[in-house]
Amino acid sequence: MAGEGVVRVAARPVPMQACAHVLADAFADDPLMSSIWPDRSRRAVALRTYFTATLSHEHSVVGVVEFVAVEGRPVAVAAWDGPNRGSALAGLWRTLRAAPELLSALRTRLPVGVDVRRRLDEHEPGSPHWTLVNLGVHPDHQGSGLARTLLNHRLAAIDADAAASHLVCTRAKNVSLYERFGFTTTKEFGLRDGTPLWAMDRRWRALCDAPPRYPA
Numbered sequence: 001m002a003g004e005g006v007v008r009v010a011a012r013p014v015p016m017q018a019c020a021h022v023l024a025d026a027f028a029d030d031p032l033m034s035s036i037w038p039d040r041s042r043r044a045v046a047l048r049t050y051f052t053a054t055l056s057h058e059h060s061v062v063g064v065v066e067f068v069a070v071e072g073r074p075v076a077v078a079a080w081d082g083p084n085r086g087s088a089l090a091g092l093w094r095t096l097r098a099a100p101e102l103l104s105a106l107r108t109r110l111p112v113g114v115d116v117r118r119r120l121d122e123h124e125p126g127s128p129h130w131t132l133v134n135l136g137v138h139p140d141h142q143g144s145g146l147a148r149t150l151l152n153h154r155l156a157a158i159d160a161d162a163a164a165s166h167l168v169c170t171r172a173k174n175v176s177l178y179e180r181f182g183f184t185t186t187k188e189f190g191l192r193d194g195t196p197l198w199a200m201d202r203r204w205r206a207l208c209d210a211p212p213r214y215p216a
Contacts, residue, residue: 007153010055010065010074019067019077020051026077026136027051032170035195036112046105051134053101055079057094059133062086066154068146076137076146080154083128083163115192123187123199125166130158132167151181155202162204169198 010016024047027033028040037043055065063081067074085091095102106113124131132154137146158165167183169175175185175198183200190196 007066007068007150010060010067010077015067015074016055016060016065017052018074019065019079020055021048022067022074022077022138023051023055023079023134023136024048025138026142027134028139030170031195032116032191032197035191035193036106036109036116046107046109049101050105053098053105054133057098057101061094063130063133064154066150068149070141075141076150077134078132078150078154079134081131081133083130112192119189119191119197120168123168123189125164125201127164129164129166129201130154132165135167147177155181159204164204165202167200169200172196172198175200 008015010019024044027047028044033043033047034040037046059065059079059081062085063079066078066080068076102113103110132151135147135150137144155165165183167178169178169185178200179185181202183202185198186201187199188196189199
């Protein structure tokens with residue numbers, strides 16, 4: 001299809017919402033999301049609201065939301081937070097703007113969501129860096145290399161700026177995928193219910209002498 005495999009930036013409400021729905025479907029059985037919303041039917045509804053709020057009010061503001069479309073519709077999405085995230089006051093303002101949607105999504109699971117956020121934030125590097133917050137491919141298109149397309153695109157730009165990057169991997173089977181892109185596990189930690197997570201960092205200094213060959 002024309003345009004297939006081309007990475008685009010979601011900057012308007014309609015593609016942003018479509019990107020949120022892709023992530024909701026991709027993360028329907030994700031261990032971290034299952035920890036927040038144990039009931040699958042409730043989780044399916046909550047994730048659409050949650051991702052719409054976070055993409056619109058957070059990640060597209062302090063970073064970038066990128067997607068690959070097939071037949072004009074997003075099918076793979078990556079949300080990144082950039083190194084310039086502003087002051088604590090700016091962060092609070094973004095949270096307040098997203099609060100109605102987030103409260104609607106979390107409801108009685110708000111304390112769990114807050115605890116998850118705290119645990120993730122504890123593993124953010126202290127120096128300026130990019131954070132891959134979400135990377136998801138619609139189930140109908142998984143296994144077609146679209147996640148690699150998105151990773152190659154953004155990491156090339158990050159390398160051009162000699163910057164570092166960070167992520168938290170939520171599935172053991174995906175650790176090796178990120179390792180192929182130069183990420184290394186810095187800490188394995190857990191959520192309150194014991195769900196394991198892997199903090200992974202990718203530092204430019206380790207790549208200067210031998211730029212990596214990314215998977216095609």
